[in-house]
Amino acid sequence: MRVAVLQGGRSLERQVSLQSGQRVEESLRRLGHEVHGVDIDHAFVRSLGELRPDVAFVALHGEDGEDGTVQELLEVLGIPYTGSAPAACERCWDKVVAKRTLADAGIATPDAVSVSESAFKQLGAADALGLVGERIGFPLVVKPSRQGSALGLRMVQSAGEAPAALVAALSYDDRVLLERFVDGRDLSVSVLGGETLPIVEVQPGDLDPYSARYTIGQSTFTCPADLDAATLAAAESLALRAFEALGCRGFARVDLLVDRTTGDLTVLEVDAVPGLTHTSYLPVAAEAAGIGFDALVERLVGLALQQAPTAA
Ligand SMILES: Nc1ncnc2c1ncn2[C@@H]1O[C@H](COP(=O)(O)OP(=O)(O)O)[C@@H](O)[C@H]1O
Ligand SMILES: [Mg+2]
Incomplete structure (x- = not known):
């Protein structure tokens, strides 16, 4: 079988994905398949269209690969792929x-409040942080809504530490979660x-x-x-x-x-x-x-x- 192993890409988890991809490629070769490693980039759709694999093995992590973007394109291309469909990925x-x-x-799930960057910028959400802290209690965990591998995630012990943690999390995504620390x-x-x-x-x-x-x-x-x-x-x-x-x-x-x-x-x-x-x-x-x-x-x-x- 001809298998395309999708890996790499531009996400922050590129290196981990390359490790997953490498390991999967070696395994597929041992299993006797025709293996093509594909580091996803601008030519992704064109090269997959030319390659016409029987199946795509999604060894991607982070944005594009984990958020349903690549899966959506694979649906369009009509290429079967490992794992979940776009909606579930998203x-x-x-x-x-x-x-x-x-x-x-x-x-x-642990009790949490989500706040968007625009809520801070346009609606004065910073003034609600005291209430959020009261509701959830300290310590709490601040994390970007969309990111993996603990990137942008911080534990906050007191209200005073919240702004810096929020700024850090907002550098990864425009929506953040303040979540009860369990x-x-x-x-x-x-x-x-x-x-x-x-x-x-x-x-x-x-x-x-x-x-x-x-x-x-x-x-x-x-x-x-x-x-x-x-x-x-x-x-x-x-x-x-x-x-x-x-x-x-x-x-x-x-x-x-x-x-x-x-x-x-x-x-x-x-x-x-x-x-x-x-x-x-x-x-x-x-x-x-x-x-x-x-x-x-x-x-x-x-x-x-x-x-x-x-x-x-
Ligand atoms: N609310 C929480 N309470 C306790 N530990 C947490 C909480 N949120 C995250 N953690 C710790 O941080 C790790 C990474 O958090 P997670 O929400 O899984 O984000 P990521 O997508 O970055 O893996 C978890 O595996 C856990 O050890
Ligand atoms: Mg996790």
Whole structure:
């Protein structure tokens, strides 16, 4: 089969995507496919039109690849592709939209308020920050609505620290979230073909883990996570409900928090195009389920072909 591995691009997560892409390419070659690595740029549509792959493997992260843009173009081109369709990608990529969609489905997420840049500039939203702080409480987390890998994310201990954190988050997106800080355990639940894989518990060193996360040996995680039976079952079912509510297909990674005091579970975010590097959680979870990387890649390609766009 001829497979185009889409990777790179102009997003801030370009380097991680290249790592995912490289690993996927090697795997597809081992599986005997005709592999074409495509670093997406201005010639993307033209080169894919010429290449006419049987399937596109989306190994992109960040804007374009994760927000539904590339998926929309693949629909137009009539090329089957791995993972979720444009609408679900868009919902997952925008944390405000994701939280609202989850709330509508009765799925808990940490309490939050979203504020746009224009609310600050045109409507004096800065004057509402005191009320926001009272409602959510400190510490709280400020983050851009659309971004990944903890970029632009900061923990705020008091009202005085909020403006600087907001300015930082607004440099990534024109909408930001002020979210309740949950003192909890970080669980990553991977969903593959409608089923959950063993849960990964992540021990983030601090709240700015970008550099640590993609370097082997620095990030710590445990898989399968050490959870009591009730929490395990609740986490699995919550992850599947979140996956469904956002309309994901194929695979995704659902990140949950378990409150250390109450044991309550909330959905932090859903990653519609999870990383596939050597330190990424989804492949680690698959491995724990006895699904090696090549089997995982083959499975994702198979799922993509089942969901082939009709336009082909
Ligand atoms: N409200 C929160 N409470 C506690 N920890 C949080 C909260 N928001 C984010 N974090 C921590 O920061 C990490 C990254 O945040 P996340 O919302 O997943 O953004 P990103 O899209 O950048 O991964 C999380 O995995 C978690 O460890
Ligand atoms: Mg995250």
